[in-house]
Amino acid sequence: MKIAEVIVDVSAYPVDRPFDYLIPDEMEELIECGCRVKVPFGARNILGFVVGIKNDTDVPPDKLKPVSSLLDIEPVLTKEMMELAKWMKNETISYEIDCLQVMIPSALRAKYEKMVVLETDAENLEEPLRTVFRRTTKANYKELEKQNLLIPLKKALKEKWVSIETVVKQKGTIKEIRKVKISEDKDFLQKVYENLSNRAKKQKQLLLWMQQHAGEIIEPEVIYRKTDSSPQVLQAVIGHGAAEFVMEEVYRNPFKKDVGKTDFFTLTEEQEKALQPIVDAMDNHSPETFLLHGVTGSGKTEVYLQAIQHCIQQGKEAIVLVPEISLTPQMTNRFRSRFGELVAVMHSGLSIGEKFDEWRKVHHRKVKVVVGARSAVFAPFENVGLIIIDEEHETSYKQEDSPRYHARDVAIWRSKYHRCPVILGSATPSLESYARARKNVYKLLTLKERALKQSLPSVEIVDMRKELKKGNRTMFSEKLAEAIRGRLEKNEQIVLFLNRRGYSSFVLCRDCGTVMQCENCDISLTYHRYNEKLKCHYCGYEQPVPAICPLCGSDHIRYFGTGTQKVEEELTKLFPGARVLRMDVDTTKRKGAHERILEDFGAGKADILLGTQMIAKGLDFPNITLVGVLSADTSLHLPDFRAAERTFQLLTQVSGRAGRAEKPGEVIIQTYSPEHYAIQFAKAQQYEPFYEREMLMRHEADYPPYYYIALVQVSHEDLLVSAEYAKKCADYLRSRLSFNASIIGPTTAGIVRLQNRYRYQCLIKYKIEPNLIPTFLQLMKIYRTDWMKKGITLTIDLNPTMI
Numbered sequence: 001m002k003i004a005e006v007i008v009d010v011s012a013y014p015v016d017r018p019f020d021y022l023i024p025d026e027m028e029e030l031i032e033c034g035c036r037v038k039v040p041f042g043a044r045n046i047l048g049f050v051v052g053i054k055n056d057t058d059v060p061p062d063k064l065k066p067v068s069s070l071l072d073i074e075p076v077l078t079k080e081m082m083e084l085a086k087w088m089k090n091e092t093i094s095y096e097i098d099c100l101q102v103m104i105p106s107a108l109r110a111k112y113e114k115m116v117v118l119e120t121d122a123e124n125l126e127e128p129l130r131t132v133f134r135r136t137t138k139a140n141y142k143e144l145e146k147q148n149l150l151i152p153l154k155k156a157l158k159e160k161w162v163s164i165e166t167v168v169k170q171k172g173t174i175k176e177i178r179k180v181k182i183s184e185d186k187d188f189l190q191k192v193y194e195n196l197s198n199r200a201k202k203q204k205q206l207l208l209w210m211q212q213h214a215g216e217i218i219e220p221e222v223i224y225r226k227t228d229s230s231p232q233v234l235q236a237v238i239g240h241g242a243a244e245f246v247m248e249e250v251y252r253n254p255f256k257k258d259v260g261k262t263d264f265f266t267l268t269e270e271q272e273k274a275l276q277p278i279v280d281a282m283d284n285h286s287p288e289t290f291l292l293h294g295v296t297g298s299g300k301t302e303v304y305l306q307a308i309q310h311c312i313q314q315g316k317e318a319i320v321l322v323p324e325i326s327l328t329p330q331m332t333n334r335f336r337s338r339f340g341e342l343v344a345v346m347h348s349g350l351s352i353g354e355k356f357d358e359w360r361k362v363h364h365r366k367v368k369v370v371v372g373a374r375s376a377v378f379a380p381f382e383n384v385g386l387i388i389i390d391e392e393h394e395t396s397y398k399q400e401d402s403p404r405y406h407a408r409d410v411a412i413w414r415s416k417y418h419r420c421p422v423i424l425g426s427a428t429p430s431l432e433s434y435a436r437a438r439k440n441v442y443k444l445l446t447l448k449e450r451a452l453k454q455s456l457p458s459v460e461i462v463d464m465r466k467e468l469k470k471g472n473r474t475m476f477s478e479k480l481a482e483a484i485r486g487r488l489e490k491n492e493q494i495v496l497f498l499n500r501r502g503y504s505s506f507v508l509c510r511d512c513g514t515v516m517q518c519e520n521c522d523i524s525l526t527y528h529r530y531n532e533k534l535k536c537h538y539c540g541y542e543q544p545v546p547a548i549c550p551l552c553g554s555d556h557i558r559y560f561g562t563g564t565q566k567v568e569e570e571l572t573k574l575f576p577g578a579r580v581l582r583m584d585v586d587t588t589k590r591k592g593a594h595e596r597i598l599e600d601f602g603a604g605k606a607d608i609l610l611g612t613q614m615i616a617k618g619l620d621f622p623n624i625t626l627v628g629v630l631s632a633d634t635s636l637h638l639p640d641f642r643a644a645e646r647t648f649q650l651l652t653q654v655s656g657r658a659g660r661a662e663k664p665g666e667v668i669i670q671t672y673s674p675e676h677y678a679i680q681f682a683k684a685q686q687y688e689p690f691y692e693r694e695m696l697m698r699h700e701a702d703y704p705p706y707y708y709i710a711l712v713q714v715s716h717e718d719l720l721v722s723a724e725y726a727k728k729c730a731d732y733l734r735s736r737l738s739f740n741a742s743i744i745g746p747t748t749a750g751i752v753r754l755q756n757r758y759r760y761q762c763l764i765k766y767k768i769e770p771n772l773i774p775t776f777l778q779l780m781k782i783y784r785t786d787w788m789k790k791g792i793t794l795t796i797d798l799n800p801t802m803i
């Protein structure tokens, strides 16, 4: 008798442990650890992962149920991943199933079809497969399963006579936008127009307009707006054949392009010195963590590339993590142009199917290097020699929902498993990492100079309060405006950065002061110019901009569109000839848009790149000689203890985009708080003094890195219920944790009401608290057995990125 231990896909069960299932005889040779199965659970058949196989069980025979079906003939998880999940579930207080799910590509969670592809001459196969593949080189897996051919198939797979190809059916995350393609045939449009009766006034009006736009592909919303027509009218006109609906064309895959080949640079002395200890650690199989602190443009990437080269020479594999936002072709091409076909790239811009293709290259050892965002840390390599996390200070390395893991922690866990080094790289390391480096927990490697000894750009601070006093009401100080003008004349490029964190455009009634709020959340709605709508960034609620104030009926509605759109308008007014590219959430929604904007800017098709956080990192364009920061302090006054750190990081990163080649760079930072230390140190571009200063602040307030923090959050539709259970949490924690841990709260969360749920939280600060994880697990158990039924949601976030 063979028994499978299965982690089942139920996230509401109080106990998080494997369940035993009988393996039916016909599956005995097929099931392995790491395969997914379907098993009966209660009245349902649900998904599960086989995490162990054994010969006996305590479950009485009459209770023991058999596995219903097998989903993977090849395991999708390695032994390492299953071990990692066990560690992760405690570390992040989450279900093991969630940890396992996050490790596999989303394609495996979508609908797909499996095909078995012949990889050899059919005559080399054994019967009965030979007969099958004499007729075809591709057979449907389901068919073979029906014919009971899985056992010979498994053998053929092991011999690599066949392989399995998965065709994802669902288009997945690619957003397809429905647009209207107007007929190119003007005469035809005219004919349709003439054939319409005069009573169809709206249709006629629309057709007249269409004649002016023959052949164009336009979003329906734009048509409604421009022609004052309704969906019904458009539908009618389409019915006459004057236009048709088309789906947004899929953009070419930016990674299919040939990237050419680049050579290794001769390292500078500093780079050489940084690389050596990493190479030594690889040679000695030593799981050390290095913090590579190098100023912007110091050539950290070159150090990574040469370290990877060494790793490949050792016959091992490398994982490179970069923040999603800087996972641009510019970045990935640096890896692809060095290592060619040995590189797989994983990021959210790819469709589910494309992502899955990349994952399979890793799974089948077709590549040696994977470059990807956070989840690439789970790349199923089995012989990892190096893990790199670029821009390690980035908050996107922490997953915001369950499992709330930090890629850095996972990387370090894996480095111990594989006995290989980790490199954390940044020009502005997180305080936590730098503090660890100071204590020799991480090994500090420093690059103080830029790669070609270019000087860092000169930084100037402009006090915007004085501008206002001078009577300048624009967003551009005289200084910045002048500098922009100068660059435009010299044909040099400009980056303008709008710090939009915690700050957005909103709509307000000038008579009564009402700010338009979301119906479901305690958040003001954000104004979107392009479709004249107000939108909630938290829950997606959308409404048209009201013509009159819903509260007092006044029509004095004012738009505080101080976002990128407004800046763009002002820019074009001030500098009519300037070519501006805007990069923000609106202009980068579509697949490939982000890449295209950068590509165009790199190719010199624009003078000014205007953007938000998205443009702060990773850009390496030689012709940028001016960086302007329009509003340095918007991120400074957020109620988050990391506000100063984030501001410093942003300003330093964005300043670093200037003067990276021969031409010297200049940075102008506009601010209303020029005296703030985060801004002053960003001006000096000195990390260490900032670090010292900020550490003092953290020390005084008992914040990380001196203390760890954890956030326990409770939410419920009813405010009082939420408050009551938050208090229960706090009481429970107080009764179980030591006096060294301080429990603050319960207090209301930063945003009290979100998606119609009221939120309370407790903040826990602790140093060494052996009882913490067991207490949290216990609290979770109480929640899952009892509170959940009452509609409570409880989340526990260890080391939250925002509080």
Ligand SMILES: Nc1ncnc2c1ncn2[C@@H]1O[C@H](COP(=O)(O)OP(=O)(O)OP(=O)(O)O)[C@@H](O)[C@H]1O
Pocket: 265, 266, 267, 268, 271, 294, 295, 296, 297, 298, 299, 300, 301, 302, 426, 427, 451, 452, 617, 618, 619, 620, 656, 660
């Ligand atoms: N040894 C070298 N010799 C010549 N050029 C180099 C060398 N190392 C790096 N460079 C060049 O210097 C520039 C900056 O390097 P890179 O982009 O790797 O810096 P970085 O430290 O990653 O910067 P940032 O943190 O600002 O993104 C690049 O254009 C790179 O090609």
Ligand SMILES: [Zn+2]
Pocket: 509, 510, 511, 512, 513, 514, 549, 550, 551, 552, 553, 554
């Ligand atoms: Zn009003």
Ligand SMILES: [Zn+2]
Pocket: 518, 519, 520, 521, 523, 536, 537, 538, 539, 540, 541, 755
């Ligand atoms: Zn909302």
